[in-house]
Amino acid sequence: MAFIRKENKYDWDFEIIGGCSRVKITKGEDIAHLHELDPKMWTVLSCPVKGLEIDEKSLVYMDADGDGKIRVQDVISTAKWVVDAVNNPDLLLKGEDGFDVDNFSKESELGKNLSVCAGRILESLGKQGGRISISDVSDISAIFAKTTFNGDGVIIDASADDPDQKAVIASAVAVSGGVMDRSGVMGVNGEIIENFYKSLSDYAAWQTAKVEAPYGDKTDKAVELYNALDAKVKDYFMRSKLAAFSPDSTSTLDVQNSRIEAISADNLTGKTDEIATYPLARITGEDTLDLRAAINPVWAAQFAALKEIVMDPKKKELTEAEWCEIGAKFAAYEAWKGSKVGAEVESLGLETIQKYLEQNHKDALLAIVAKDAALKGDVDNIAVMDKFLHVYRDFYRLLKNFITFHDFYDKCKETKAIFQSGRLIIDQRECLFCMKVDDMGKHSAAAPSSGMYLVYCDCTAKGVAGKLQIMAAITVGDIGDVVVGKNAIYYDNKGVEYDAVITKVIDNPISMSQAFWSPYRRIASTVEGFIAKNAADKDAKIMKDVTTSINNAPKAAADPKAAAATAAPFDIGKFAGIFAALGMAVGMIGSALASLVKGLVALSWWQVILTFVGCLLVISGPAMVMAWMKLRRRNIAPLLNANGWAMNASTRISIPFGETLTNIAKFPTLNLKDPYAKKGIPAWKKWVISLSSLVVVLVVLWICNLFAWAKLPSPLPCFNKEEVVVVEETVEEVVAEESPVVVE
Secondary structure, eight states: OOOOOOOOOSOOEEEEETTEEEEEOOSHHHHHTGGGSOGGGOSEEEEESSSSSSOHHHHHHHOTTOSSEEEHHHHHHHHHHHHHHBSOGGGGGTOOSEEEGGGBOSSSHHHHHHHHHHHHHHHHHTOOSSEEEHHHHHOHHHHTTTOSOOSSSOBOGGGOOSHHHHHHHHHHHHHHOOEEOTTSSEEBOHHHHHHHHHHHHHHHHHHHTOOOOTTGGGHHHHHHHHHHHHHHHHHHHHHHHHHHHOGGGHHHHSOOHHHHHHHHTSOGGGOHHHHHTSOSSOOOSOSEEETTSOOOTTTHHHHHHHHHHHSOTTOOEEEHHHHHHHHHHHHHHHHHHHTOOOGGGGGGOHHHHHHHHHHOOHHHHHHHHHHHHTTHHHHHHHHHHHHHHHHHHHHHHHHTTTTOOHHHHOSOTTOOOTTOOEEEEETTEEEOOEEEOSOHHHHHHHGGGGTOEEEEEEEEOTTOOSOEEEEEEEOSSOOTTOOTTOEEEEEETTOOEEEEEEEEEEOOOOOHHHHHHHHHHHHHHHHHHHHHHHHHHHHHHHHHHHHHHHHHHHHHHHOHHHHHHHSOOOOHHHHHHHHHHHHHHHHHHHHHHHHHHHHHHHSOHHHHHHHHHHHHHHHHHHHHHHHHHHHHTOBSHHHHHHTTOEEOSOOBOOHHHHTTSEEEOOOOOOOOOOTTSOOOOOHHHHHHHHHHHHHHHHHHHHHTTTTGGGTOOOSSGGGOOOOOOOOOOOHHHHHHHHSOOOOO
């Protein structure tokens, strides 16, 4: 959507927060002039409708184009709409759940309609006063529970005054199922009424054209049996004709013994499908069916039931023509039954149907439906009222998380941004900056560029379907025991408790103190790993040697000479070389330590301190410099972008602000004893040991001549040699001193 550039005439207020200049939205006039604010000054250009800590229904109302995102133009159009509805735009800053009817604008058409609608809603609910809230319009059924006309085009029996009309509505609901009225009662609309009266008319006409049943109330059963046997009986007559035409084929057309033999070993009650394919009766070549002869056992019961209804009990034979005559008697009756219409109203009974047709309340009922539908505008206003109340409550909060990021940078810890989903308790810390994650892969790929130490967790809760994925930032303290697989507890903003498990860690500096100790931690880990590896190698070698010795023991016992021959001879030269190498190593280490001690002794006390500080800086300095640079660049924009936001400005987390996003457990000073702690030495012994150690250290420093600056020279001669001053004299001075004095 293109933006129209306009001259910025409105006097905006600005502030610097989160390392970026931002516009301040602090009064209603700011909201009224949002269309004049340059989009380049907005912190956010778009955000998703779903997954935020704000009523999704409110965001859907603000999403004008329904694309699932709140964009700049959506915010501008919503601002114009809601400002047009109120008489004072400063009211929008309150973010309240309810609204006073008197505060609707009396000048705009929208304000007037909302005011009238609010009055009708409060009246239908029987509420006193002039304040309407979201709960008042959240259930439209409650609004119309006591009214019969609600603009949905559905009427109920209470909508009619005539008892006969009420009866028709009730019957129409009974046979059609009806539709739900906004009052919560099943009713009928115009379409159902039209179809109901058509069904009444069709059914009555069908009953008028009724054909007499040839066999009374047994006719339907006879038709059912005849249709089931018709093909089988006609098959019998065809086989008989073929047998008469070709007597030699009679055995072939009859049931064959081979087919019966094939199934005779099985349980024949499970072979009814096979037996049903055999002829209806034995084939003899006669053109009649002997009614006294045996019938195929699968069809015998049905044939006997039909014979009882449609045939004379004394009848002995049945011809094909007689069979067809029986079917002809059903033809007209079957045609009438097949043309049945209006069956849905049959349960009402023909007498009631004829009564409804005679009364004919169709037009009257349709008029009542039209009367109800005429109120559709009022109902639409209720939907507009619901939209207004949601926007009125949540619009300013959206602005504080869209144009500016005041909620995120608010000093009050109770105020949360709409993307902060809850808090994670882990490792004696409470992480307040937590976000829901929609796409784990996309989010974790963008996370390192944020410069923050992040943990990703899978969260599950009893009674909550599915799994929730979150990200939490740790901004204070040390790494501690934060590793993949560690369990924690997560609380969402509604207070629901989840079991959380760390699935991924994004390693970035947490604090300067953590960066200072990180090199030593890595060195310790390396040394620990080296020692563990060497110990494992030694253990494997020992186990290998022991296993070899055990395996070779039987051979050595069987042949001692061979074992002695294979044993390696003692090589004194080899061990001499080893001892020499060890001696050289010890000597080199001793020389290095001596040189180090000598160098330190030669330094003044303040030089020793500077040397120590310099060593620390050499080791920890680079890590601290890198950490300082990363901590200054911490930015949550990449994290929001990964969740579907379009960030237009950086959103940095300074070191002081980062300290507010994570709380560390603080225990009071306790003078308690651990019952399982190792017993220590008495206090007086600790003081004696401490003072003795201090005296020893001072004596060593004195002997090493480190107190010479305080005119306390070392007693060792090596530190008290007299300096020899060499005086150079010129040759002329010496000659002058040795020449005799001449006296004149």
